[in-house]
Amino acid sequence: xxxxxxxxxxxxxxxxxxxxxxxxxxxxxxxxxxxxxxxxxxxxxxxxxxxxxxxxxxxxxxxxxxxxxxxxxxxxxxxxxxxxxxxxxxxxxxxxxxxxxxxxxxxxxxxxxxxxxxxxxxxxxxxxxxxxxxxxxxxxxxxxxxxxxxxxxxxxxxxxxxxxxxxxxxxxxxxxxxxxxxxxxxxxxxxxxxxxxxxxxxxxxxxxxxxxxxxxxxxxxxxxxxxxxxxxxxxxxxxxxxxxxxxxxxxxxxxxxxxxxxxxxxxxxxxxxxxxxxxxxxxxxxxxxxxxxxxxxxxxxxxxxxxxxxxxxxxxxxxxxxxxxxxxxxxxxxxxxxxxxxxxxxxxxxxxxxxxxxxxxxxxxxxxxxxxxxxxxxxxxxxxxxxxxxxxxxxxxxxx
Amino acid sequence: xxxxxxxxxxxxxxxxxxxxxxxxxxxxxxxxxxxxxxxxxxxxxxxxxxxxxxxxxxxxxxxxxxxxxxxxxxxxxxxxxxxxxxxxxxxxxxxxxxxxxxxxxxxxxxxxxxxxxxxxxxxxxxxxxxxxxxxxxxxxxxxxxxxxxxxxxxxxxxxxxxxxxxxxxxxxxxxxxxxxxxxxxxxxxxxxxxxxxxxxxxxxxxxxxxxxxxxxxxxxxxxxxxxxxxxxxxxxxxxxxxxxxxxxxxxxxxxxxxxxxxxxxxxxxxxxxxxxxxxxxxxxxxxxxxxxxxxxxxxx
Numbered sequence: 001x002x003x004x005x006x007x008x009x010x011x012x013x014x015x016x017x018x019x020x021x022x023x024x025x026x027x028x029x030x031x032x033x034x035x036x037x038x039x040x041x042x043x044x045x046x047x048x049x050x051x052x053x054x055x056x057x058x059x060x061x062x063x064x065x066x067x068x069x070x071x072x073x074x075x076x077x078x079x080x081x082x083x084x085x086x087x088x089x090x091x092x093x094x095x096x097x098x099x100x101x102x103x104x105x106x107x108x109x110x111x112x113x114x115x116x117x118x119x120x121x122x123x124x125x126x127x128x129x130x131x132x133x134x135x136x137x138x139x140x141x142x143x144x145x146x147x148x149x150x151x152x153x154x155x156x157x158x159x160x161x162x163x164x165x166x167x168x169x170x171x172x173x174x175x176x177x178x179x180x181x182x183x184x185x186x187x188x189x190x191x192x193x194x195x196x197x198x199x200x201x202x203x204x205x206x207x208x209x210x211x212x213x214x215x216x217x218x219x220x221x222x223x224x225x226x227x228x229x230x231x232x233x234x235x236x237x238x239x240x241x242x243x244x245x246x247x248x249x250x251x252x253x254x255x256x257x258x259x260x261x262x263x264x265x266x267x268x269x270x271x272x273x274x275x276x277x278x279x280x281x282x283x284x285x286x287x288x289x290x291x292x293x294x295x296x297x298x299x300x301x302x303x304x305x306x307x308x309x310x311x312x313x314x315x316x317x318x319x320x321x322x323x324x325x326x327x328x329x330x331x332x333x334x335x336x337x338x339x340x341x342x343x344x345x346x347x348x349x350x351x352x353x354x355x356x357x358x359x360x361x362x363x364x365x366x367x368x369x370x371x372x373x374x375x376x377x378x379x380x381x382x383x384x385x386x387x388x389x390x391x392x393x394x395x396x397x398x399x400x
Numbered sequence: 401x402x403x404x405x406x407x408x409x410x411x412x413x414x415x416x417x418x419x420x421x422x423x424x425x426x427x428x429x430x431x432x433x434x435x436x437x438x439x440x441x442x443x444x445x446x447x448x449x450x451x452x453x454x455x456x457x458x459x460x461x462x463x464x465x466x467x468x469x470x471x472x473x474x475x476x477x478x479x480x481x482x483x484x485x486x487x488x489x490x491x492x493x494x495x496x497x498x499x500x501x502x503x504x505x506x507x508x509x510x511x512x513x514x515x516x517x518x519x520x521x522x523x524x525x526x527x528x529x530x531x532x533x534x535x536x537x538x539x540x541x542x543x544x545x546x547x548x549x550x551x552x553x554x555x556x557x558x559x560x561x562x563x564x565x566x567x568x569x570x571x572x573x574x575x576x577x578x579x580x581x582x583x584x585x586x587x588x589x590x591x592x593x594x595x596x597x598x599x600x601x602x603x604x605x606x607x608x609x610x611x612x613x614x615x616x617x618x619x620x621x622x623x624x625x626x627x628x629x630x631x632x633x634x635x636x637x638x639x640x641x642x643x644x645x646x647x648x649x650x651x652x653x654x655x656x657x658x659x660x661x662x663x664x665x666x667x668x669x670x671x672x673x674x675x676x677x678x679x680x681x682x683x684x685x686x687x688x689x690x691x692x693x694x695x696x697x698x699x700x
Contacts, residue, residue, distance in 0.1 A: 106503055108589045108619045108659075111510050143507035184502055213658075214502035217477055253419075260653070273587060273656040274561020274616060277644035278687050284646055285686070295656065297563060326567035327549055329526060330423065330538040361570075363541040382548065382570050385688040 001210045002049045006089050007227045008206025011183065014225065015175045018202050022091035028076065032069035034090045035062065041093040044072050050081035051207070058085070061093060082236055094202060099192035100159055101125050101136075102173065104147075104180040113141045115151075115177070119159050121192035147177040161195070168201040169193075176203075183221065184214030240315060244294070247307045254300030254331065256308045264289030265319040266397055267312040269305070269340065272297025275326035275386070282390035283322070287399035291318045299331040305339025306346075313347055320355030322393035327382050328362030336360055337368035341375055352376035355396045359389035402530040402581045403556075403601040403608075404493060404519065409534040410466045412457065412491070413438045414482045415474035416448050420497075424473075424527070424538040425449055431543050433534045436464040457489040471527070471536055473497040479523065480505035480512075487516050495536050496522035496592070500658075506590045513592055520592025521583060524658065526562025528583040539582070540566050553578015555694060556602050558585055558595055559614035560657065564643070568614055568690060575691040577698065580607040587657025589618065595625040603635055610697055612690060613640040613681075615672060617647045618660045622672040626679035637697045640676050641684040645669040 003011075009019045023034045024047070035042045046058035053059060058080050062068035068090065078085045099122035107114040116138045120128050128135055137158050139151055152170040161169050172193065180188040189207035196202065210218055215229065222228070237245070238261040248257025255272075268290055270279045276295045283290055292312060296305065313321060323340055325331075337358070344351045358372060361382035372379045380389055411428065415421045416438025425435050426449050435451050437460035444455035454460040461467055470486045472479060472494060479498040486494050494513065501509075501523050513520040521528065527537020532552040539562070540546030549570040555577055559565035562584040569579050581602075585593055595613060602608050615622050622640070629638065647655050648668045654660065677683050682697065684690040 106507065106590070108621075109624065111514075111590050112507055143504065143511045181504065184504055186503055211503045213476060213500045214504070217502070260655070272561075272563035274559070274564035274614065274643055275567060277561075277616065277647070277656050277660070278564060278567075281643060281645050282686065293655065326563040327540075327545075327570045329541050329562065329566050330420070362545055362566075365545070383574060385571060386567065387686045387688045 001212060001215060001230060003206070003208040003210065003227060004047045004049065005045065005206050006047055006087070007225065008208040009203070010225050011179055011208070012176075012203055012206060015179060017172055017175050018200065020091040020094060020202055020204055022089050024087055025072070025090055026076070026087050028069045028073040031072035031088060031090050032065045035065040035068035038092050042068050043091045043093050044068065044075055045089040045091065046075050046078060046080060046085045047087040047089055048080045048083040048085060050083055053080050056080055091204075094194050094200075094204060095197045096194055097197045098195040100169075100195070101128070101191045102176065102193055103187065103189040103191075104177060104185070105187045107140060110140045112143050113146070115139050115141060115147060115155070115173070117155050117159060125191060146181055147174060149174065165195055165199060165201055172201065172203065179208075183208070184211045184218050185209060186211045240292070240311070243311055244308060247304060247311065251301060251304050254296075254298040254304060256296045256300040256304040258295045259308075260293040262290045262292055263317070264291045265317050266393060267291045267315060267318040267321045268294055269296055269309055269312060269321065269323045269336075271295055271325040272328070272331065278326070279324050279386055279390055282387050283394060286391045286394040288390070288394035289397070289399070291315055296325065296336070297331055300335065302335045302338045302342065305336055306342045309340050309343035310347060313343060313349065320357075320393075320397045322357040322390075323360065324357065324386065324389050324393065325360040326386065328360065331362065332364045333360045333362055334364040334367035334371065337371045341371060341377075357389060357393040357396055359384055359386070402533060403598075403605050404521070404581065404583070405469065405528060405530050405534045405536060407533050409433060409469050409536075410464070411435045411469045411471060411536065412460055412464075412467045412486075413451075414457070414470060414472045414486065416440055416451065416453055417443050417446065418473060421471075421473040422448050424471075425451060427538045427542065428535060431535050431546060433536070436460075436467055457485045457491070461489045461491075467491065469493045469495070469536065471495050471497060472522075476501045477505075480509045483509040483520070484512055487512060487518050491518065493519045494521070494592075495525055495527060496520065496586070497525055497527065497537060498522075499524045499587075501588070503590065506588060510590055510592050522586040522588075522591060524588040524591070525586040526565070526584045528581065529579075530581045531579050539584070540569070549573055550582065551578040552580075554580050554607055554609040555612060555698075556580050556605070556608040556610070557582040557612045557614065558598055559583070560585060560587060560616045560659070561614055561643070562587075564614050568612060568687070571688065571691050572612075572694060575695060577691070577694055580605065587616075587659055589659040594621040596621070596628050599625065599629070599634065609636065610694060611636060611638045612694065613638060615640055615642040616657060616660050617642070617644045617669045617672070618667040620666060623675045626676045626681060629681065630679035637682065639682045639684055639690055639693045639697070641687055641690055642669045642672050643687075
């Protein structure tokens with residue numbers, strides 16, 4: 001789960017890290033009032049979960065309170081990468097001497113953790129990594145022993161800091177690390193940390209992501225900082241996706257509902273995890289026009305299959321249904337068949353005359369096939385490959 | 401002797417009283433793999449399909465010192481603790497089935513096993529099997545179904561997907577090709593044994609002539625493995641199939657397993673295919689092509 005910048009900064013402040021003086025506002029009048037109180041130029045920062053907001057005008061400078069009011073009005077009307085801007089962070093504009101980049105994350109290659117710093121902060125760090133990798137310093141860290149004082153010291157000297165700023169940075173690195181570990185973050189990123197001409201060391205940005213699999217045990221901690229659960233995706237879910245997710249959530253048994261909306265006419269009930277990827281690839285390769293992606297696995301009960309199937313069949317534009325899965329180990333094929341038939345009967349769809357491609361095998365396959373025969377549905381078993389089954393499904397409705 | 405599991409495998413199941421765990425325990429017993437004990441704290445003295453349940457792993461191992469393999473199937477927040485308990489009881493092979501373990505805990509349990517030189521498979525694994533010898537988990541379903549998909553032979557499958565491991569075995573079986581060992585390495589980004597850590601065992605395994613890898617987008621495990629295969633001149637032919645090519649076109653979206661997410665240019669299906677092909681690994685363009693390539697490479 002991504003945190004908003006202002007939420008991350010609230011956490012930073014709580015552990016004694018200096019952040020710019022600022023206020024979260026939702027109206028231009030508030031921006032003007034707070035800018036007046038600060039006295040001096042301010043930065044207006046759109047609070048959205050998308051990255052790269054600066055490049056599209058979501059972060060702007062205002063010299064006067066009147067300008068702050070006008071500019072914030074403009075930003076509050078923006079939509080940044082699918083997100084409406086609802087709030088702004090109004091902050092004192094800092095007198096920048098140096099900008100530093102810091103991030104902490106997991107590293108799949110070493111199966112551990114990683115801290116990354118650069119004296120070239122304030123810009124797109126991916127560009128720095130690509131063009132001048134020597135300007136980045138990384139230290140791989142184990143998962144039991146975290147960042148140690150000597151490592152924070154090494155990094156502070158690497159960044160060319162001396163005196164009070166050096167020790168301030170060491171202290172900030174150790175505190176950021178504490179946040180990273182204590183809150184089960186999968187990412188803590190600061191771009192930039194600012195050293196002002198007056199010598200202040202200020203964390204001017206925050207990008208925190210909490211590990212979704214740890215949310216349950218972080219719930220109370222986050223609530224103390226007034227941070228609550230939210231839907232997290234690179235794009236906003238469609239209502240079709242939301243309804244499917246609700247079906248999946250309604251019953252903990254098995255998966256039947258992780259669905260992605262596509263604009264085509266072929267409804268898909270496919271599984272399991274790796275199988276869905278393989279089948280979806282095969283459908284596209286054969287020129288198919290899918291209405292959705294989905295994953296069915298882990299032995300979902302009939303009720304869940306039925307509800308998901310009903311949702312897919314009712315999706316506007318759907319003209320046929322492909323139920324294709326890999327050979328199941330722990331899911332029952334008959335549950336799949338029962339759920340599908342039940343959904344059709346309830347929607348007054350005659351299974352015998354509706355375009356269906358059914359290919360599944362594994363536990364209780366004979367029961368499943370008996371049910372399908374009873375309703376006049378043709379089916380395929382393990383001797384038809386996933387590739388062949390996908391091709392038949394595409395041919396059943398015609399190509400794009 | 402196959403790698404990791406064989407006729408001498410003696411199993412303890414952590415979390416045996418759970419819904420999934422009791423189901424796969426039955427499936428293993430039915431296949432003839434000895435599950436000697438289970439552990440669920442507070443349920444000591446109970447039985448699951450006649451398998452005695454203990455409160456701690458040490459109690460179980462005292463009673464059955466021949467236990468050499470543990471399956472961990474416990475809730476995500478207690479998985480790290482459970483794995484450490486098994487390591488401390490001296491178990492040399494731990495297969496973690498638990499899904500959705502917090503990242504920090506997953507890293508810690510992986511590191512703990514590495515420090516103690518314990519072979520860890522998973523987390524988020526569905527299990528493994530050596531046809532005709534032993535199986536861990538519900539792999540392949542009931543015996544009658546299992547035997548349709550897995551016939552004994554000389555092809556090893558390492559798979560990032562549990563379901564597609566059985567589909568792949570089934571495809572090979574239809575073409576008369578059998579399996580020496582099939583291992584679902586787990587669908588998480590951080591796992592105990594990736595391809596690169598299992599291939600050295602298969603290089604030395606005289607029951608394995610050919611290796612099939614089922615790969616997915618996300619992580620750098622295929623890329624690292626390919627570099628190693630090229631550098632060391634791996635002695636046996638390898639076939640790789642990469643699923644989820646469409647994921648490349650939707651960066652940042654998660655599909656399938658937790659590890660399937662393409663970020664920037666890292667982990668793309670296309671990148672993996674190019675790298676592996678460059679290392680001399682045979683690429684199956686479609687899943688069914690695995691069978692044709694296997695027949696050719698086994699000279700049948």
